[in-house]
Amino acid sequence: MLSQIGDIFAWVYNLAVYLTNKFNKRFGRFLGFFVDFMPITEIFLTLFLVGIFFTIYLLLKLIEDFV
DSSP, rough: OHHHHHHHHHHHHHHHHHHHHHHHHHHHHHHHGGGHHOOOHHHHHHHHHHHHHHHHHHHHHHHHHHH
């Protein structure tokens, strides 16, 4: 169970890094000063995505218990 959670966290972190890189390539020229703070965006995006996936996981477990 813990290894699955670790795998999910690693996948979500890699997704966050990928999305942040895409964001930097697309909007980096226009944001200027804020580009320096993009690693903070990685942390918040990771926590947000982990929260979404964990909520979906709990909902699926709840549905599975009723079926």
